[in-house]
Amino acid sequence: MVAGIVTGRLAFVTGAGSGIGRAACQVLSREGATVIAADRNYDQAVETIKKHTSLAHGSNGIGDHSALELDVSDSKAVQNALEQTLKLYKKPPTIVINSAGITRDNWMLKLSEADYDSVLDVNLKGTFLVMQAFARAMTEAAVTSGSIVNISSIVGKYGNIGELLLQLAIIARPTLGSQRQTLNWMAHSFHSQ
Secondary structure: OOOOOOOOOEEEEEOOOOHHHHHHHHHHHHOOOEEEEEEOOHHHHHHHHHHHOOOOOOOOOOOOOEEEEOOOOOHHHHHHHHHHHHHHHOOOOOEEEEOOOOOOOOOOOOOOHHHHHHHHHHHHHHHHHHHHHHHHHHHHOOOOOOEEEEEEEOHHHHOOOOOHHHHHHHHHHHHHHOOOOEEEEEEEOOOOO
16 A cells, blocks of 8 residues: 555445455555444454554544444444444545455355355345445535545356445446445455454
């Protein structure tokens, strides 16, 4: 990352309790951003802020950073996270990293409908809900340098349950581009935590 490019910016990261989301928090804080770590597991989000970010200080051990419990598949929870962010920081984040994701790998004939639904709810619907809520907040605040990065598995590009995420990013790009905000899609390979 180019030194100073995110200095002073507010970043909201989903899936921040582990893996790539946690690493994104580390890099963003090291480079001078204030980080909001959001994860379904609140304790892991707090751990990310306390142990894995630069500038973690203050009486609560997390300085200007914050941790939120967030189920990205729940539109009310996403809206609540946005409202908490606006209340605490008085502005929307200009960086949003959509890193929340789950897998329920199994052969098609053995995959339960509940597992299929949970993958789509988190990986696709959750990405959409966070993108929509935070892009709307950026637009309403006339943010001209906002950036939303959606992270998915490389499986999404080459076929499996998650392949719709790429299409979601492609569809949303013209809308956000007209607001001078960027939308990026990044696919990673499987990793261990």
